Amino acid sequence: MTALTTQDHTAEKSLLIVDDDKPFQQRLARAMEKRGFETETADGLREAVAKLATRAPAFAIVDMRLEDGNGLDVIEALHQRRPDARAIILTGYGNIATAVTAVKLGAIDYLAKPADPDDIIAALERKPEEKAEPPENPMSADRVRWEHIQRVYELCDRNVSETARRLNMHRRTLQRILAKRAPR
Structure with a gap:
């Protein structure tokens, strides 16, 4: 092609x-x-x-x-x-x-x-050199925490036990967080 x-x-x-x-x-x-x-x-x-x-x-x-x-x-x-x-x-x-x-x-x-x-x-x-407009509403602290947990979860190949260990969090607590929608 x-x-x-x-x-x-x-x-x-x-x-x-x-x-x-x-x-x-x-x-x-x-x-x-x-x-x-x-x-x-x-x-x-x-x-x-x-x-x-x-x-x-x-x-x-x-x-x-x-x-x-x-x-x-x-x-x-x-x-x-x-x-x-x-x-x-x-x-x-x-x-x-x-x-x-x-x-x-x-x-x-x-x-x-x-x-x-x-x-x-x-x-x-949009051309590659053009930047998108910044968001009108920046993320809340809860959203930033949730994003961090998601990032670590992805880096651990979606392994809940390993993610919980790295975040120093109980596995069931992490599972509850992952099951919820992202905070605003």
């Missing part, structure tokens, strides 16, 4: 949306089509990887948690097939460790759900 130039890349508006929340996926697909994208959808990891095997799009919007796997695997498969593709991760369960992993695998941004289609387009089309 030949590499596309930046000009060719922005002219091609092929987009893959991978999300197991079917109503959200369909609303987002319609919104992106109205904005000029040629969209294709996938409900999960297996379906997305199968579609990538036949045609790798210029853009992708991928949910982090899929019923049959992890959205990071979709990002990795996309960039193996098409290194110049611009992909973003959407998630309702954001944390710093997974955001860093997503970027290392080739994602260009990491947005919290529900994301506005205009914000998604801005992220997809």
Whole structure:
């Protein structure tokens, strides 16, 4: 496969949306089509990887948690097939460790759900040298603590016992924290 130039890349508006929340996926697909994208959808990891095997799009919007796997695997498969593709991760369960992993695998941004289609387009089309606007609401102390726990958990390959040991925390306490949603 030949590499596309930046000009060719922005002219091609092929987009893959991978999300197991079917109503959200369909609303987002319609919104992106109205904005000029040629969209294709996938409900999960297996379906997305199968579609990538036949045609790798210029853009992708991928949910982090899929019923049959992890959205990071979709990002990795996309960039193996098409290194110049611009992909973003959407998630309702954001944390710093997974955001860093997503970027290392080739994602260009990491947005919290529900994301506005205009914000998604801005992220997809943002030039690498441009910086995103800083958040209006900085994280609370509880959120920073939760992010740190998530980071250590990811670094320990999601091993609860090892994470609890490193954080000097009881294993069941850690399990309760991990089961809850992120604080605001």
